[in-house]
Amino acid sequence: MAEIVLNKLVKNYGRTRAVHGIDLSIAHQEFVVLxxxxxxxxxxxxxxxxxxxxxxxxxxxxxxxxxxxxPPRKRNISMVFQNYALYPHMNVRENLGFGLKxxxxxxxxxxQRVDEAAEILGLTELLxxxxxxxxxxxxxxxxxxxxxxxxxxxxxxxxxxxxxxAKLRGQMRAEIKKLHQSVRTTVVYVTHDQIEAMTLxxxxxxxxxxxxxxxxxxxxxxxxxxxxxxATFIGSPPMNMLPGTIxxxxxxxxxxxxxxxxxxxxxxxxxxxxxxxxxxxDDISPVGHGLSQDGPGAELTLxxxxxxxxxxxxxxxxxxxxxxxxxKLYGPRMVLPGEELVFRLALDRxxxxxxASGASLEAR
Amino acid sequence: xxxxxxxxxxxxxxxxxxxxxxxxxxxPGLWVVLTAFRPNAEVLAKPAVWVxxxxxxxxxxxxxGFAQEVAIPVPAYFANSMIIxxxxxxxxxxxxxxxxxxxxxxxxxxxxxxxxxxMLSRTVPGIALSLPLFxxxxxxxxxxxxxxxxxxxxxxxxxxxxxxxxxxxxxxxIELSEAAMVDGCTRWQAFWRIEFPLARxxxxxxxIFAFLTSWNEYALASQLTRxxxxxxxxxxxxxxxxxxxxxxxxxxxxxxxIIIPALALTFIVQKHLIAxxxxxxxxx
Numbered sequence: 092m093a094e095i096v097l098n099k100l101v102k103n104y105g106r107t108r109a110v111h112g113i114d115l116s117i118a119h120q121e122f123v124v125l126x127x128x129x130x131x132x133x134x135x136x137x138x139x140x141x142x143x144x145x146x147x148x149x150x151x152x153x154x155x156x157x158x159x160x161x162p163p164r165k166r167n168i169s170m171v172f173q174n175y176a177l178y179p180h181m182n183v184r185e186n187l188g189f190g191l192k193x194x195x196x197x198x199x200x201x202x203q204r205v206d207e208a209a210e211i212l213g214l215t216e217l218l219x220x221x222x223x224x225x226x227x228x229x230x231x232x233x234x235x236x237x238x239x240x241x242x243x244x245x246x247x248x249x250x251x252x253x254x255x256x257a258k259l260r261g262q263m264r265a266e267i268k269k270l271h272q273s274v275r276t277t278v279v280y281v282t283h284d285q286i287e288a289m290t291l292x293x294x295x296x297x298x299x300x301x302x303x304x305x306x307x308x309x310x311x312x313x314x315x316x317x318x319x320x321x322a323t324f325i326g327s328p329p330m331n332m333l334p335g336t337i338x339x340x341x342x343x344x345x346x347x348x349x350x351x352x353x354x355x356x357x358x359x360x361x362x363x364x365x366x367x368x369x370x371x372x373d374d375i376s377p378v379g380h381g382l383s384q385d386g387p388g389a390e391l392t393l394x395x396x397x398x399x400x401x402x403x404x405x406x407x408x409x410x411x412x413x414x415x416x417x418x419k420l421y422g423p424r425m426v427l428p429g430e431e432l433v434f435r436l437a438l439d440r441x442x443x444x445x446x447a448s449g450a451s452l453e454a455r
Numbered sequence: 456x457x458x459x460x461x462x463x464x465x466x467x468x469x470x471x472x473x474x475x476x477x478x479x480x481x482x483p484g485l486w487v488v489l490t491a492f493r494p495n496a497e498v499l500a501k502p503a504v505w506v507x508x509x510x511x512x513x514x515x516x517x518x519x520g521f522a523q524e525v526a527i528p529v530p531a532y533f534a535n536s537m538i539i540x541x542x543x544x545x546x547x548x549x550x551x552x553x554x555x556x557x558x559x560x561x562x563x564x565x566x567x568x569x570x571x572x573x574m575l576s577r578t579v580p581g582i583a584l585s586l587p588l589f590x591x592x593x594x595x596x597x598x599x600x601x602x603x604x605x606x607x608x609x610x611x612x613x614x615x616x617x618x619x620x621x622x623x624x625x626x627x628x629i630e631l632s633e634a635a636m637v638d639g640c641t642r643w644q645a646f647w648r649i650e651f652p653l654a655r656x657x658x659x660x661x662x663i664f665a666f667l668t669s670w671n672e673y674a675l676a677s678q679l680t681r682x683x684x685x686x687x688x689x690x691x692x693x694x695x696x697x698x699x700x701x702x703x704x705x706x707x708x709x710x711x712x713i714i715i716p717a718l719a720l721t722f723i724v725q726k727h728l729i730a731x732x733x734x735x736x737x738x739x
Contacts, residue, residue, distance in 0.1 A: 142637075162636065162641070164637070164638070170637045174630055180653060192640050314570055
């Protein structure tokens with residue numbers, strides 16, 4: 092069993108506090124992704140779990156035991172670094188077997204386990220090469236192989252894909268997912284890429300400025316963001332935010348027009364409250380070209396500023412009450428700038444946030 | 456002019472220039488080596504004998520005491536030089552590695568000031584320190600001792616070795632040792648198995664430099680040594696000068712003896728210098 096528990100974990104750098112008392116339980120075999128913008132403390136948190144960063148306060152437990160004082164090698168974890176960190180003076184075989192060799196395993200065992208790992212990751216042909224002779228994707232695979240060969244209690248990934256090009260990143264993402272499904276080990280994965288978070292995670296931990304903003308399954312985080320920050324961070328293109336004021340049971344926008352308060356926030360919206368009305372681009376679509384056509388909605392006639400055709404769908408930039416918003420048109424239809432279309436806003440899927448705190452007004 | 460001809464001419468000119476330049480660089484050395492194998496009579500002949508007529512090992516035999524003339528204790532000087540240069544190099548490398556590693560990897564108080572101080576200490580010409588050094592050393596009883604000279608050479612070399620090795624450790628991404636520690640290494644193992652091999656070329660360069668500095672140093676050694684107990688080869692060269700004569704041939708023979716180990720060492724270590732590590736373990 093290798094559950095990882097963070098208890099009021101704090102990291103100070105001199106007088107600056109990078110991580111503000113994080114509480115998080117990661118279940119055995121769970122794939123948890125820490126996601127957030129750069130500088131949010133996600134890597135620092137991971138490095139504290141790994142033992143590469145001293146813990147200022149609070150505790151980290153792995154498999155039930157507090158590991159604060161243990162050096163990395165005694166934590167039974169392995170880690171994949173952003174820049175791969177392969178040993179340049181060793182070939183792939185030596186890189187993969189290094190940990191086992193240090194642990195004093197017999198050579199025959201090492202060879203067998205290295206061959207196994209190489210087989211899983213398709214590295215068999217490359218075993219005699221040095222890291223310098225490998226492509227980015229291959230290096231990444233060697234780094235992963237080095238992690239799995241030791242059969243640790245948990246894998247830690249620190250932005251493992253951010254040095255790869257987009258296509259390779261997609262491939263490696265799938266491989267990591269596959270790998271987790273086959274080896275079933277606890278994974279803590281750090282990324283700034285919300286797509287990686289959504290696609291890989293059993294649970295997503297959204298971090299911001301050293302604090303946890305929200306923890307939940309990808310769908311929970313996507314469908315029920317607890318704050319405007321999470322709402323705009325998760326999902327691509329990001330959720331549109333229309334500033335307004337609650338007035339007479341409606342959200343009155345900057346130009347005086349009004350949209351009904353989304354039902355899920357109706358109980359919490361106070362008269363006169365400054366709010367942000369959040370609607371994802373997928374929920375603003377020209378009539379007849381959207382996802383859901385029933386349920387409460389509002390129809391607005393808007394002028395297309397820019398259209399980006401993507402094939403089966405087009406991304407449309409337009410304005411609502413002076414605020415630039417992105418909308419989506421589903422179907423292979425050409426849209427031209429300047430075109431006037433009737434858009435339907437699926438308000439049953441809209442969110443409402445307090446403008447000052449950013450907190451969601453959704454009733455829970 | 457025909458472009459082909461012009462290119463040919465250009466090549467000839469560049470060869471001639473290269474030849475002249477190499478002449479200027481090599482002739483003195485060549486002359487020393489030639490002189491080492493010629494009798495003094497021929498060396499001092501007037502008009503000068505440019506092309507050697509007689510080549511012999513007599514000068515070397517004389518140095519090592521195989522001839523009738525009074526020998527200079529070259530074997531003792533050689534041993535002194537070796538012991539002093541090797542010991543001071545080893546110590547300077549050890550300190551250079553620890554210091555260079557610390558400067559490259561750790562943050563500590565007064566780090567920049569300390570580093571600058573080390574570098575500034577190199578700006579003081581060694582000879583300017585010879586008098587105070589002589590006085591202190593004589594109080595401490597270190598005059599004419601090998602440890603006395605070793606300490607001086609370590610002090611001379613340490614700033615440079617730290618600076619050079621620091622630069623090499625800086626080039627090694629810190630993630631490599633972190634990965635090694637996650638892989639099961641102690642801090643110490645991570646250093647010896649990962650960082651040390653990768654910084655090897657830098658350490659080798661620092662080693663050559665430190666060795667040659669100690670091996671060739673004359674000014675301070677001539678002040679701080681007296682006898683066969685601690686005299687080094689460069690100081691021993693002066694034994695060939697007496698009140699009225701200078702034994703140029705013998706001196707040259709000894710110079711050759713001084714050059715050979717330095718040359719040999721450089722050739723041995725050179726492999727590590729140009730091996731140049733092919734980094735590729737991390738994305739650059």
